[in-house]
Amino acid sequence: MAIKFYEDKKFFSLTTKNTEYQIKINEIGMVLHTYYGKKVGSLDMSYLIKKIDRGFSGNPYECRNERGVSADTLPQEYPTDGAGDYRVSALKTELPNGSGTCDLRYRSHEIKSGRDSLKDLPYVRAESDRVDTLKLVLEDKIAGILVILSYQVFEEKDIISRYTVIENVSGGRIVINKAASACFDIMGNDPDFIHFHGRHAMERLPERQKVGHEIHRISSKRGMSSHHNNPFVIVCDRDTGELSGNCYGIMLMYSGDHAEEIERDQAGMVRVVSGISDDHFRWNLEKGESFTTPEVMLGFSGEGLSDLSFLFHRIIRENICPKEFRNVKRPVLINNWEGTYFDFDDEKIKSMMDSAASAGIEMFVLDDGWFGKRNDDHAGLGDWTVNTDKLKCGLKGIADHATSLGMKFGLWFEPEMINEDSDLFRKHPEWVLRDPGRDPVMGRDQMVLDMSRTDVVDYLYDGISAILGSADISYIKWDFNRSLSNVYSSALPALSQGEVSHRFVLGSYALMQRLRDAFPNVMIEGCSGGGGRFDAGIMFYSPQIWCSDNTEAINRLKIQKGTSYGYPVSTMGSHVSAAPNHQSGREVPFMTRAIVAMSGTFGYELDPRKLTDDERAMIRGQIDVFNRYYDLVHKGRVLRLSDDDDEKYYTSWGFVSEDKSEALLNLVVTDVRANPEIICVRIGNLDPDAVYEVDEFITSVQDAPDDASFEKKGAKGERFTGSALMNAGYAFDPLFGVYPSVMIHFRKI
Numbered sequence: 001m002a003i004k005f006y007e008d009k010k011f012f013s014l015t016t017k018n019t020e021y022q023i024k025i026n027e028i029g030m031v032l033h034t035y036y037g038k039k040v041g042s043l044d045m046s047y048l049i050k051k052i053d054r055g056f057s058g059n060p061y062e063c064r065n066e067r068g069v070s071a072d073t074l075p076q077e078y079p080t081d082g083a084g085d086y087r088v089s090a091l092k093t094e095l096p097n098g099s100g101t102c103d104l105r106y107r108s109h110e111i112k113s114g115r116d117s118l119k120d121l122p123y124v125r126a127e128s129d130r131v132d133t134l135k136l137v138l139e140d141k142i143a144g145i146l147v148i149l150s151y152q153v154f155e156e157k158d159i160i161s162r163y164t165v166i167e168n169v170s171g172g173r174i175v176i177n178k179a180a181s182a183c184f185d186i187m188g189n190d191p192d193f194i195h196f197h198g199r200h201a202m203e204r205l206p207e208r209q210k211v212g213h214e215i216h217r218i219s220s221k222r223g224m225s226s227h228h229n230n231p232f233v234i235v236c237d238r239d240t241g242e243l244s245g246n247c248y249g250i251m252l253m254y255s256g257d258h259a260e261e262i263e264r265d266q267a268g269m270v271r272v273v274s275g276i277s278d279d280h281f282r283w284n285l286e287k288g289e290s291f292t293t294p295e296v297m298l299g300f301s302g303e304g305l306s307d308l309s310f311l312f313h314r315i316i317r318e319n320i321c322p323k324e325f326r327n328v329k330r331p332v333l334i335n336n337w338e339g340t341y342f343d344f345d346d347e348k349i350k351s352m353m354d355s356a357a358s359a360g361i362e363m364f365v366l367d368d369g370w371f372g373k374r375n376d377d378h379a380g381l382g383d384w385t386v387n388t389d390k391l392k393c394g395l396k397g398i399a400d401h402a403t404s405l406g407m408k409f410g411l412w413f414e415p416e417m418i419n420e421d422s423d424l425f426r427k428h429p430e431w432v433l434r435d436p437g438r439d440p441v442m443g444r445d446q447m448v449l450d451m452s453r454t455d456v457v458d459y460l461y462d463g464i465s466a467i468l469g470s471a472d473i474s475y476i477k478w479d480f481n482r483s484l485s486n487v488y489s490s491a492l493p494a495l496s497q498g499e500v501s502h503r504f505v506l507g508s509y510a511l512m513q514r515l516r517d518a519f520p521n522v523m524i525e526g527c528s529g530g531g532g533r534f535d536a537g538i539m540f541y542s543p544q545i546w547c548s549d550n551t552e553a554i555n556r557l558k559i560q561k562g563t564s565y566g567y568p569v570s571t572m573g574s575h576v577s578a579a580p581n582h583q584s585g586r587e588v589p590f591m592t593r594a595i596v597a598m599s600g601t602f603g604y605e606l607d608p609r610k611l612t613d614d615e616r617a618m619i620r621g622q623i624d625v626f627n628r629y630y631d632l633v634h635k636g637r638v639l640r641l642s643d644d645d646d647e648k649y650y651t652s653w654g655f656v657s658e659d660k661s662e663a664l665l666n667l668v669v670t671d672v673r674a675n676p677e678i679i680c681v682r683i684g685n686l687d688p689d690a691v692y693e694v695d696e697f698i699t700s701v702q703d704a705p706d707d708a709s710f711e712k713k714g715a716k717g718e719r720f721t722g723s724a725l726m727n728a729g730y731a732f733d734p735l736f737g738v739y740p741s742v743m744i745h746f747r748k749i
């Protein structure tokens with residue numbers, strides 16, 4: 001059992017392969033967080049606590065004469081409001097008498113093997129892993145509140161997941177104003193934190209800063225996890241780098257409003273709280289009811305950020321993404337969006353399909369514009385019936401054409417949205433989120449459906465499943481193209497309006513789950529104007545997510561690198577698009593665009609008929625390369641090999657297989673220089689005693705005579721010891737031209 005309770009000293013030790021997490025029950029039943037980090041042999045780590053009498057940090061009544069005991073200075077597992085802890089809290093409640101105080105004490109616990117699944121929310125699936133669970137029951141007897149902290153220990157995966165259940169055992173209604181999923185306090189260091197900010201078309205850019213004395217809050221109140229602040233944060237030692245140092249990852253599995261709060265307290269302790277944001281949250285808990293928070297994953301590595309990333313990548317791939325798409329190679333797809341936008345009919349789509357199939361592309365995805373009166377982005381959302389003016393042969397005719405060419409077929413939907421100009425809105429104006437008597441804020445000329453209503457979810461389920469049943473459809477692109485506002489449901493009373501944001505997310509999840517149950521082999525690719533809903537919650541239903549609406553390869557280097565800190569390459573939707581690029585106007589060589597897109601799910605987003613013959617011929621070679629290295633790229637360890645300073649000149653990254661038998665090294669020179677400095681990168685995680693040989697060398701460099709065959713003589717066959725590549729590095733020959741790139745494959749001999 002990975003969880004032990006040491007009765008004599010009253011502490012719990014939760015151990016994974018390399019980590020230990022400790023919880024201590026103190027003399028008055030307060031539940032304290034005493035340690036998380038490398039294994040410490042189950043020594044009671046509460047020795048780290050110094051009971052110092054700090055002014056203005058009050059004491060629980062039982063300890064009024066022991067001034068070193070204060071909720072304000074002790075490291076807590078689930079801090080509450082009103083009872084003397086002035087730091088950021090995890091739980092805020094309001095009792096029928098108006099009291100905002102909650103004071104929790106240990107009541108009981110249960111340790112068991114296996115885990116409970118969550119009914120309405122995504123969670124880390126047990127699969128074939130050994131999972132042990134600790135349920136820690138805390139109570140506030142005066143308030144009539146029970147709090148159950150649930151810890152799932154994935155021993156081999158080095159991950160602990162947590163969620164919290166709040167139960168009303170009082171005689172009346174309790175209001176929850178904040179219910180975080182997890183909190184823990186880190187004692188005795190002076191760390192940095194890294195968060196992932198951004199904007200539409202430039203998502204998940206890492207920002208590293210010192211944890212200062214202010215409260216850092218990373219959050220979204222957009223009704224989605226957002227392009228702007230991802231629900232994943234890292235807290236790490238100041239000297240932690242890619243290959244060494246202590247670091248914690250905190251990843252919320254939730255797709256709605258969220259907040260991650262980091263506070264350094266007066267004594268230097270650092271608190272991390274993660275969960276649903278309290279901005280739009282007010283939940284009524286009637287007598288006897290309970291509320292379950294989303295699940296959060298915690299990971300720790302003492303071996304640096306690459307290793308931390310690997311822990312999250314592996315658990316997302318193996319325990320979160322749907323099993324149907326886990327160990328099968330997913331198709332290389334072509335999406336018509338940037339090739340046609342709304343301007344298409346069945347003849348055009350069929351001829352694009354012919355061209356794509358002849359280049360070896362494995363799936364065709366028909367994007368926005370195939371339904372209702374959707375000829376631009378002002379109409380049609382909500383009307384999920386085929387537009388037969390455009391697609392005269394019907395959806396089945398289109399899908400059959402793809403199948404006849406040996407390609408799969410996929411289709412775009414934007415289920416949660418509605419246009420004012422739609423039959424659905426004319427019939428059901430009350431199905432929209434909007435305040436009574438007030439015009440709603442418009443986003444892309446669309447409004448948002450009230451997913452808290454079961455009739456809305458039923459309507460969408462019926463409409464989408466009818467379409468899926470009408471043709472041979474293997475894939476859905478599930479879009480979500482605006483932030484929520486006017487979050488008001490006409491189906492709920494005034495008192496319950498603070499529940500709508502969360503009920504909205506539950507409605508979306510319910511719809512996804514119903515469709516998953518009915519069509520388990522239809523793969524959902526998540527999307528939200530690119531990566532606005534790129535989170536581990538959506539990944540429970542959808543093994544890949546369109547990473548960004550920015551398909552420009554040089555910008556993508558940053559977006560994909562930032563995304564890779566938390567999320568696996570197998571989840572990152574990534575395509576080769578046309579040049580000049582539609583978002584930035586930049587022209588990047590076809591091969592460089594492919595090398596960047598191959599570090600993702602890989603596909604094309606263009607009109608294949610407009611490619612040159614040479615480019616079309618290259619597609620087949622690119623797909624071969626991608627398929628050949630699919631497992632290495634999708635399951636290997638990601639190496640981020642350049643830092644902010646290097647990236648003024650070049651970006652380098654790579655992959656090493658788990659057994660260290662092969663590695664892939666990529667380089668894009670983003671600012672080519674005359675008489676250049678030599679680029680030399682150290683490849684971590686190899687076998688130092690092994691010999692590695694270059695067995696494939698692909699380059700975009702146009703003037704290399706052997707470019708057409710993707711080989712540069714000289715590099716192929718070169719041998720290196722693992723130790724040389726790890727300690728001295730690989731030195732690239734100078735590269736010239738426009739955004740030149742190389743991809744080098746090393747095989748252990």
Ligand code: GLA
Binds near residue numbers: 367527546548
């Ligand atoms: C969003 C998506 C795009 C495309 C359009 C269609 O912006 O991110 O890829 O599907 O919607 O309207």
